Amino acid sequence: MSNLDLKPAPNLCGGNGRTGPVRDVQPGKLVPLGESTVVRRLLPNLGRRMVGAWCFVDHYGPDDIADEPGMQVPPHPHMGLQTVSWLREGEVLHRDSLGSVQTVRPRELGLMTSGRAIAHSEESPHGHAPLLHGAQLWVALPGEHRDAAPAFEHHAELPVISGGGGLSATVILGELAGATSPGTTYSPLVGADLTLAAGTDTRLPVDPDFEYAALAISGESEIDGIRLAPGALLYLGCGRNELPLRADSDSSLMLLGGEPFEEDIVMWWNFIGRTHEDIAQARADWTDGSRFGKVQGYDGAPLSAPELPPLPLKPRGRAR
Structure with a gap:
């Protein structure tokens, strides 16, 4: 999924060690995505840029798209990150410049590693389901892996654990309570659907x-008393050995976690780099059609890169 902001702010994030247990609620910001989808952007936000290596979280739906085109995100580039597609309802057709063509359905993992460069598109397929509900997330790649070869993985079967007391958890990425997702990771982290x-x-x-x-997906739940x-x-x-969970009615949430990401990074548009020069080169390469490849089969033109801000992008520690 793409950041479609035509004037994206430079997100200066990473570093700054650990914090003890806190309870900080972020309501999210409504952002248009593509032709007909509006998402709630939870990360980055004014108070927090990252949770472990998780650096971008959009939650969308449930949207009634029975008479709408649904998600329509044209080909766009990524660098220095992984994208995680997670659906509760509906389906999304993924195409990328490696030649991957895959429909991702509810509770299936669509995981794309951009590494040094990849391009992809996302769309609701023809004859799509009437509802669309899910989340799109990014994971920042650590320095030693940010130039890895691009790849796409689709995992239809994921481990499910029962925590007792009415809890069921699907491990999307990483490890939780002894269960490990088959998705490739490059830093200690976890993503789970509870x-x-x-x-x-x-x-x-x-x-x-x-x-x-914790991201509330549906219903109202109580997490550590909130x-x-x-x-x-x-x-x-940080600093918890266990997380209290309560619900008076059926509900669901996503749990995201990881070791605090100690590197300083610059996140701008759909790129993650370490310097202004990294970002400027990626933008130039996308604009002139080199490095990222082409997405075949999407009916429409690729996205154009926005203009860089007037001042150089500078990597800094995590904003508080």
Whole structure:
């Protein structure tokens, strides 16, 4: 998924060590995406840029697209990151410059590693389901892997664990409670889809060295005593051995976590680099048609890169 902002702000993030347990609610910002989709952008936000290596989180839907084209995101580039596609309802057709063509469906992992360069498009296929609901996330690649070969993975089967007390968890990426996703990772992290049945009152074991955040997907759940409405993100910090979870009605959320990302990075448009020169070169390469390749089969023109800001982009530590 792309950042379609025509004047994207430079996101200066990373570094700055660890925080103890906190309970910081972020409501999200409404952002148009493509022709007919509006998303709630949870990361980056004014108070927080990253959760572990997770650096971008969009939550969309549930949207009634029965008589609409649905998601239509033209070919666009990525560099220095992984994209994670996660659906609760609907389907998204992925195409990329490696030649991958894959429809991603609910509870299936679509994982794209951009590495040094890749381009892709995302669209609701013809004859799509009437509802679209899901999340799109990015993971920053650490320095030693940011020039890795681009790749796409599709995993239809993911491990599911039961935490007891009404909790079921699908491990999307990384490891949780002894279960490990087949998706490729480059830093210690976790992403999981948690389903809480009505009456859930339990505690989920977590890693005290990880920082965590919870994104409410549907229903209202209570995380560490904080009631969270759908579309909101609760940043939890580090230092927990377990996470209390409660729900009075059926609900679901995403749990994101990882070791705090210690590197300074610059995130601009759909690129992650370490210097202004990294970003400027990536933009030039996309504009002149080199390096990123072409996406075949999408009915439409690729996205044009926005203009760079007037001042040089500077990498800094995590903004507080």
